[in-house]
Amino acid sequence: MQFFLEVLIGGLLSGVMYSLVALGFVLIFKASGVFNFAQGAMVLFAALTFVSLEERGLPRWGALLASLAIMLGLALVIERVVLRPLVNQPAISLLMATIGLTFCLEGLAQGVWGSVVKGLDLGIPDVPFDVKGVLVSQFDLFAAAIAGFLVAVLALFFQYTRVGRALRAVADDHQAALSLGIPLQTVWAVVWAAAGAVALVAGLLWGSRLGVQFALSVITLKALPVLILGGFTSIAGAIVGGLLVGASEKLAEVYLGPVLGGGIENWFPYVLALLFLLVRPEGLFGEKHIDRV
Amino acid sequence: MPASATPPQAEGPLLSLNSIEVVYDHVILVLRGVSLDVPRGGIVALLGANGAGKTTTLKAVSNLLRSERGAVTKGTIHLDGQRVDALTPTEVVRRGVIQVMEGRHCFAHLSVEENLLTGAYTGRRSRAELRADLERVYGYFPRLKEKRRTLAGYTSGGEQQMTAVGRALMTRPRLILLDEPSMGLAPQLAEEILDIMRRLNQQQGVSFLLAEQNVAAALRFAHHGYILENGRVVMEGQAAQLANNEDVKEFYLGLGKSGRRSFRDAKHYRRRKRWLA
Ligand SMILES: Nc1ncnc2c1ncn2[C@@H]1O[C@H](COP(=O)(O)OP(=O)(O)O)[C@@H](O)[C@H]1O
Ligand SMILES: [Mg+2]
Numbered sequence: 001m002q003f004f005l006e007v008l009i010g011g012l013l014s015g016v017m018y019s020l021v022a023l024g025f026v027l028i029f030k031a032s033g034v035f036n037f038a039q040g041a042m043v044l045f046a047a048l049t050f051v052s053l054e055e056r057g058l059p060r061w062g063a064l065l066a067s068l069a070i071m072l073g074l075a076l077v078i079e080r081v082v083l084r085p086l087v088n089q090p091a092i093s094l095l096m097a098t099i100g101l102t103f104c105l106e107g108l109a110q111g112v113w114g115s116v117v118k119g120l121d122l123g124i125p126d127v128p129f130d131v132k133g134v135l136v137s138q139f140d141l142f143a144a145a146i147a148g149f150l151v152a153v154l155a156l157f158f159q160y161t162r163v164g165r166a167l168r169a170v171a172d173d174h175q176a177a178l179s180l181g182i183p184l185q186t187v188w189a190v191v192w193a194a195a196g197a198v199a200l201v202a203g204l205l206w207g208s209r210l211g212v213q214f215a216l217s218v219i220t221l222k223a224l225p226v227l228i229l230g231g232f233t234s235i236a237g238a239i240v241g242g243l244l245v246g247a248s249e250k251l252a253e254v255y256l257g258p259v260l261g262g263g264i265e266n267w268f269p270y271v272l273a274l275l276f277l278l279v280r281p282e283g284l285f286g287e288k289h290i291d292r293v
Numbered sequence: 294m295p296a297s298a299t300p301p302q303a304e305g306p307l308l309s310l311n312s313i314e315v316v317y318d319h320v321i322l323v324l325r326g327v328s329l330d331v332p333r334g335g336i337v338a339l340l341g342a343n344g345a346g347k348t349t350t351l352k353a354v355s356n357l358l359r360s361e362r363g364a365v366t367k368g369t370i371h372l373d374g375q376r377v378d379a380l381t382p383t384e385v386v387r388r389g390v391i392q393v394m395e396g397r398h399c400f401a402h403l404s405v406e407e408n409l410l411t412g413a414y415t416g417r418r419s420r421a422e423l424r425a426d427l428e429r430v431y432g433y434f435p436r437l438k439e440k441r442r443t444l445a446g447y448t449s450g451g452e453q454q455m456t457a458v459g460r461a462l463m464t465r466p467r468l469i470l471l472d473e474p475s476m477g478l479a480p481q482l483a484e485e486i487l488d489i490m491r492r493l494n495q496q497q498g499v500s501f502l503l504a505e506q507n508v509a510a511a512l513r514f515a516h517h518g519y520i521l522e523n524g525r526v527v528m529e530g531q532a533a534q535l536a537n538n539e540d541v542k543e544f545y546l547g548l549g550k551s552g553r554r555s556f557r558d559a560k561h562y563r564r565r566k567r568w569l570a
Contacts, residue, residue, distance in 0.1 A: 162413075166414050168402065169403060173398050173400055178357060179386075179393075180414060180460065180461075180464065181415040
C-alpha cells in the first residue's frame with residue numbers, strides 16, 4: 001500500500017509537468033482555435049534562453065526576467081508576423097504556420113544559443129522526503145506548487161478581468177467579439193504572451209529534470225494525450241489530464257510492466273487517450289457545444 | 294447609452310453612404326452604388342429579399358467586411374461628416390456605431406451578464422459606471438436581469454436577441470445597426486423587441502439602421518425606408534408612404550390590388566416584373 005501510494009504520488013506530481021505543457025496549448029487553442037504545434041519549441045526556446053543568459057553571467061533573477069521579457073516580445077512578434085497576415089484563413093493554414101514556426105524557433109534557439117546540452121540547476125534539491133512513511137520528491141512538490149500558482153492566476157485572470165472576459169468571448173464567437181470592438185490582435189497577443197510565460201516555467205522545470213536540450217521540443221507529443229483527456233479548451237482539463245496521464249503511466253509501468261514488458265510509460269497515455277476519445281470526445285472538461293435554437 | 298459624446302457637427306445626417314460599391318474576394322460585386330442617409334435620431338429601414346445586400350451594407354458601415362474578405366471599393370461613408378470607411382471595427386465602435394449581427398451571436402459559454410459586460414470592452418469605465426450601465430440595460434430588458442447568471446447558450450431565442458441588443462447598448466451607441474432582429478422569433482416577441490427599440494429611440498435618442506426582410510414590421514417601426522434589390526436602392530421614401538405603395542404592397546407585403554395574394558402568386562409576379570432586370 002505504501003509502495004502504491006509512493007508510485008501514485010510520484011506519478012501525480014510528474015503529471016503536473018505535463019499539465020504545464022498542455023496549459024500552453026489550451027490558452028492558444030481556446031482563444032484562436034489554433035493548435036499551436038510550436039508550443040514545445042517555445043518551451044525549448046525559453047529554457048535555452050534562460051540557461052544561456054545565466055551562463056553569460058546574468059544573476060538568476062535577472063536571467064528569469066530577461067527570459068520572460070524575451071518570451072513576451074516573441075509573442076508580440078509572432079502575432080504581428082505570423083498570425084495577423086493569416087486572419088480569416090482556414091484553421092489548417094494556421095496549423096501549418098505554427099509547424100513552420102516550430103522549425104524557426106528551434107533553429108533560432110540553437111543558432112543563437114548553440115546546440116550543446118546544458119545543465120540547469122534551479123537549486124532545489126531533488127531529495128525525497130518522508131511524509132508518514134511515504135517518500136515524496138521535493139522537486140516534484142515544488143513543481144506542483146508553481147503549476148498550481150500559475151493555474152490559479154490564469155483562472156482568476158480569465159474569469160474576472162476585462163481582457164480575460166474578452167478572451168473567452170473571442171473563444172466563443174470571434175465575429176461577435178469583433179463587432180463589439182474587441183480587437184482580435186490584442187487578444188491573440190495576450191494569449192501568446194501567456195503561453196510564452198507558461199512555456200518559460202515549463203522549460204525551467206523540465207530543463208532542470210532532463211537538461212536543456214533538443215528533446216524538450218518533443219514534449220509537445222506528451223501533451224497530446226493530456227489534451228485529449230482534459231479537453232482542448234479547459235484549463236482545469238489540462239491540469240487534471242496531466243495528473244491522470246502522470247499517475248496512470250507510472251502505475252501502469254510498475255504494475256503492468258512485469259506482465260506486458262517494460263517501456264509502457266511511453267505508449268500507455270496514448271492508449272488511454274484513444275479509449276477516452278471513444279467515450280468522451282470533448283474530453284473531461286472540454287466545452288460541450290451548446291446546441292439550442 | 295445616452296447619446297453620450299456630443300456630436301462634433303450637429304448638422305447634416307448622422308450617417309451618410311454615398312454610392313458605395315462592395316466587392317467580396319476581390320471579384321464578387323455585391324453592392325452596386327448604394328446611397329442612404331440616417332438622420333440624427335432617425336429610424337431607417339433597409340428592406341429587401343434575402344441576398345439583396347442588406348447585411349453587406351451594415352457591415353460596410355461597421356467595417357466588419359474586412360474580416361470576411363470584403364471591401365468598399367467605391368464611394369464614401371461619413372459619420373458626423375467625417376469619413377469612417379478606413380477605420381477599424383474597434384474605432385467604429387468607439388465612435389458610437391454598433392452592429393447587432395444577424396442570428397444574435399451571443400457568447401454561449403458566458404453568462405448573460407458577462408455577455409453584456411463584453412459590450413463595455415472599448416470604453417474604460419469605473420465599476421460604478423459599469424453597474425449603472427448594466428442597470429439601464431436591465432431597465433429596458435427586465436428578463437435579462439432574471440437570467441443574468443444563466444449561460445447565454447441556455448437562454449431562449451428571444452432572450453438571446455435581447456442579450457445581443459443589450460450588449461450593444463453597453464457600448465453606449467449613438468447608432469445601432471440592427472440586422473434582422475425578428476428572424477426566427479415569434480411575431481409577438483419580435484414586436485416586443487421592436488417596441489423596446491422604439492423607446493430607446495425616443496428616450497435616449499439612439500438612431501437605428503434596421504435591415505429586415507419582414508417589411509411590414511419594419512415599416513411600422515421605421516420613419517424612413519430604402520428598398521434594396523440586387524445591391525441597388527430601387528426605391529426610398531417615408532415609411533408610411535412606402536407601406537401604401539402599390540408595388541411594395543404587391544412584392545413585399547403580399548397584398549395585391551385584388552386583396553391578399555398567396556406567396557406563390559407573389560413569387561410569380563416577382564419573376565415577371567422587377568424594378569431592375
Ligand atoms: N463573405 C462573402 N463572400 C462572398 N459573397 C458574399 C459574402 N457575404 C455575402 N455574400 C453575397 O452577397 C450578397 C448579399 O448578401 P447579404 O448582404 O448577406 O444579403 P442580405 O443580408 O440582404 O440577405 C449575396 O449574394 C451573398 O451571397
Ligand atoms: Mg442578411
